[in-house]
Amino acid sequence: MIARRTLIRLAIAAIAGIGAIGGVLYWRHDAPPRIDPDDKTQVAQGQSVYAAQCARCHGANLEGQPNWQERLANGRLPAPPHDASGHTWHHPDAQLFGITKKGLGPYAPTGYQSDMPAFEGVLSDEQIAAVLAYIKSKWPTDVRERQARLNEQAGGP
Numbered sequence: 127m128i129a130r131r132t133l134i135r136l137a138i139a140a141i142a143g144i145g146a147i148g149g150v151l152y153w154r155h156d157a158p159p160r161i162d163p164d165d166k167t168q169v170a171q172g173q174s175v176y177a178a179q180c181a182r183c184h185g186a187n188l189e190g191q192p193n194w195q196e197r198l199a200n201g202r203l204p205a206p207p208h209d210a211s212g213h214t215w216h217h218p219d220a221q222l223f224g225i226t227k228k229g230l231g232p233y234a235p236t237g238y239q240s241d242m243p244a245f246e247g248v249l250s251d252e253q254i255a256a257v258l259a260y261i262k263s264k265w266p267t268d269v270r271e272r273q274a275r276l277n278e279q280a281g282g283p
Contacts, residue, residue, distance in 0.1 A: 158223035159255040163262035163270065172260025175253045179245070184208050188264055202239055208261045215265055215273040218280035219258065226254045 162168055177186070183205035184190055190207030197203055206212045214222065225233050229244030245254060262270060 158220055159251050161219050161223070161255045161258045161262065163259045163265075165259060168256045168259045169263045170260075171253070172256035172258065172263075175249065176257050176260050179249065180208075180257060183241070188212075188261060202241055205241070208264075210265050210269045214261060215269050216276070218273075218276045218282050220277075220280060220282055222258055223251075223254055226257065227251070 185207065188207055188209040190212055191204035194204040194206045194212070206214070208214045221233060225242070227244065227246045230238065230240040230242050234240065262273070265273070
């Protein structure tokens with residue numbers, strides 16, 4: 127009977143191990159790609175994608191739309207700047223990636239409406255990460271350091 131107990135324990139340990147590995151693989155699959163504002167290749171790709179997909183709303187120089195903190199007649203807010211004067215850097219990378227990919231819906235209060243589209247199916251995960259690397263590359267060092275601390279607090283890279 128000792129052998130049966132040992133087999134049961136081994137089976138339980140194996141199932142737990144498989145579950146843990148599955149959880150890690152799922153987390154890795156769900157994690158955004160690397161966003162590196164010091165990677166010149168990624169930043170150059172991001173600049174190109176930003177110009178084609180983001181600049182019409184957020185400005186060619188990341189300046190956002192005028193009066194971006196004042197609601198429009200339809201109740202929505204204009205597109206915010208992505209430079210240091212905006213609030214983009216107040217969010218960790220995973221949230222910025224998610225907002226860009228899925229839209230504001232999952233991150234905003236219930237009923238909040240925005241003109242920000244979801245880019246899932248339009249941009250690849252790597253393109254989204256490149257755009258974020260480009261945006262971050264334009265922030266001053268102190269803003270980049272503050273946003274890096276937010277990433278650490280959020281459990282990011």
